[in-house]
Amino acid sequence: MHYHPENIESKWRKNWVDTQLYKVDNSSDKQKFYVLDMFPYPSGAGLHVGHPLGYIASDIFSRYKRLKGFNVLHPMGYDAFGLPAEQYAIQTGVHPAVSTDENIKRYREQLDNIGFCYDWSREVKTSAPSYYKWTQWIFLQLYSHYYDLTSDKAMPIDHLIAVFAQDGNKTIKAANSQESTFTASDWQGMSAKQKDDVLMNYRLAYRKTGYVNWCEALGTVLANDEVKDGFSERGGHPVEKKAMMQWSLRITAYAERLLNDLDTLEWSDALKAMQRNWIGRSEGAQMFFDIVGHDQKLEIFTTRPDTIFGATYMVLAPEHDIVPQITTNDQKEAVANYIDYVGSRSEVDRMAEVKEVTGVFTGAYAINPFNGKKIPIWLGEYVLKDYGTGAIMAVPSDDERDQVFAKKFGLEIIDVVDKSDYPGATLHDKLGKMVNSDFLNGIEVKDAIKAMLTKIETQGIGSRKVNYKLRDANYSRQRYWGEPFPIAYDSEGVAHALDVDKLPLELPELENFQPASGGKSPVARAEDWVNQFPGLALETDTMPGFAGSSWYFLRYMDAVNDQAFASKEAINYWQDVDLYVGGTEHAVGHLMYSRCWHKFLYDLGYVPTIEPFKKLINQGMITAYGYYVDFIYLEKNSPSLNEKATIYGNQIDIIKHNVTSCIKHGFPLPLELTGKIGINQYRLPYVNEYLDGNNKLTKDAFLKYYDEIGVNYNINNHLDNYIWVKDENGEEYFTVNIVQEKMSKSKYNVQNPDEVVAKYGADCFRMYEMFLGPIEQSKPWDTKGIDGVNRFLRKYWSLFFSENGWNVSQVQPTAEEYKILHTTIKKVTEDIERFSFNTCVSAFMMCVNELKRLECNKKEILSALNVLLAPFAPFITEELNMMLGNDTSVHKASYPIFEPSYLVQDTVDYPVCVNGKKRDIVALSSKLTPKEIQDIALTLDNVKKYVDGKDLQRVIVVPGKMINLVVKE
């Protein structure tokens, strides 16, 4: 009887669907446990072997919890709105809904292949109108609430309107972007449009003109976390700052709670640190400076108010509102030129030249409130419009950037902190004694800050303030494939929320998905749709990718409800996610937005918990090996080809190299070379089969590689282009560099799980992925070790069979057999609990090796082991479970109970060390006293050798562990 996974697996795959084995109820006597995977975006490339890593871990944990008697919610769905489907539609005309559904079908097949225990009756798809109805509904809630700082929660906007009518906006403490104050009568006198504008400054979902990340290539704006190093995260297109009217989410209102509640979560410190960093809380002072000849004051934010006597100039962001008013006639032209210059620079330019300081004097002066000194006001790129107040007091003595700026423009530098007592301290350490600072002289920095804050407040020139790096999230996208806003504008441009009974507001049908002109979404082309409500025009932007994913975990609780996003009963039963598994790439985006939405829904009383994800595990990435060779190219405009160069110690005759076919890619010049030629990294997909042990590729091997594989990947076969080196035998070769990199279609390194499953079975694939290493660690995919797991499964299978067939005996197991089983139960259980799945697999291997050695075929042992293994290898265990005579699924069995008495040992193997070095091992009764152990140890020949004739100073006996003898010459 041989193990044939393909037959077993297809049989049970079907059976589990037919019997609805994994369907979960929203009520049970059992304790709930909610295990969630970050749902995938269904891309055209399908799943690669990296995706299932986290899914397998969470599946094992779900199955384990179920065996342990929990009612486990373990759902899956699709984050189905997004840019790739739309880009594909633009290129091919295939409707995003069609391509998305095709991709989903493919994903589903791949997922089913691996044998996950998802309750598919709860599947969600964010692009389904029945789903995004509730995304729109939550948006409307955000729109119709503001954040009240007194009660520290979201409150209905109607409440705010009532307060405005009574007191204006002076008394209300709310998160807002309203710059002016008004009285009750001001409010009553306002037009509908004016009132709308004011309310927008308070709503949690609001519309505002601001500088946004505009991506020309994608034709849309992007959120901060969708931009990496000045390029779009998806597609890698350049991004620039542009002023646009956009919807935003006032996530900053929740900054403090998002920060503080991190403490309640079981997340890795690394991830918490990333979130704290992103929120970027800093305490300091908001201060007002008078401006010479103007009524207006200049507002700045500083964390170091103590250094004000060293503030020798002010710097404003070039976009600062006050600039036109304070610029003097003399400086008008210079300022205008500078602003033009700044505007012409892309984000990428700015980032590339961080060290370059630019700026211009406005001609205006501020007054230092403490000594009345005139301080020149400058503009500088290094001050950002949307952090703090967009204005700083510059203290060049104690701030690196201010110093560079001051030196460049010849501005005064006054030392105000004496750090001589603290060598190596920087301004961030806030150490030193104040000097040149009037009443602060001689005071330690930390005390000076406190004293200054008090002074500022008592003198009424400022106040303590907390600032956050976190910005409000941009919520508009000029795209088709996203949730439409349930918002329409009247002829005056006043926004009106659609009635809830109009939801879902479905996307219009379109033929052409090209962005419309003027930075508008393609949706704007569907004029009938836009104007479907008389007198109103619908918003044509759509919501961003993170909208649907910010609350999907709640929808799984009650996925088909059409009366609410989920019923109260379901939410009260499931509460929150107990275990969330996913990649670090969502550390600040998705995880921040979800937490914010959850807190908002908590404020409104829709969810009972303050945080959505109690425990979070970040699975590492499965990377692939990439094979690169150094490839010579000629720098553009290089005058001479007839030169020799030294590369890696070898003389290279440049003229031989075929220059025309070389790639120019702006790489930094390597090693000894300058100016003329450079080295590029050139990919050789799947070349590994042709390498010798030292990663050498000989000329013969290269030609073979090229003929057999390389020709399919546009490999350059002009031999002269490669850097060939001669070995001692005169054979030419080059060394291939092997790197670990992300799997992607463009790198030709994608490993498809289906192929592995087809060859080895899903059980083997699952266990092998777990066996690769710790779940949180990134590691390269390599099928080298898969045979080990495959052998294990066959060996396991063979425990149940002899040559003649089924061979399980009812005989009572021996003590040794019980001990092996219970050691394994203990180890596996503890390791699952700490998410150490790789060591679980090795524990199973040891167990099976031992049982095989004893030729154990006792039913009692094998039955228990089979249940223990079921979460890891659900198919083989289900088959054997049936053959063991059970008529219910092994996945409904109960978890074997660990019995410590089986592990009690009569003897312990004691290592005997002399001065910490192991010299012997002795088996001793576990009942011996330390004194007896010591006496026996000293009689051992191997020990005597090292102890006799020396001074025995000390004996350490750690009961059950080891013995150490300390001797001196």
Added chain:
RNA sequence: GCCGAAGUGGUGGAAUUGGUAGACACGCUGGACUCAAAAUCCAGUGCUAGCAAUAGUGUGCGGGUUCGAGUCCCGCCUUCGGUACCA
């Protein structure tokens, strides 16, 4: 620069609280079975010396604490991830 994680055989990795470093696998070497191969099984395998017993040495580097350090402390180096004119 700052924040975070990590460096262990030829390879993936184990060692959970300071207590036998290298579990479990892969690979490799030798052997059995076979006409042969695959599969399977057995033995060996950190490095150095030795036929061997054995000895020395060994967890990125340099110090320290300790009877005892991969694990704790101090100072470095390297790699990976995040982040950056954040006032």
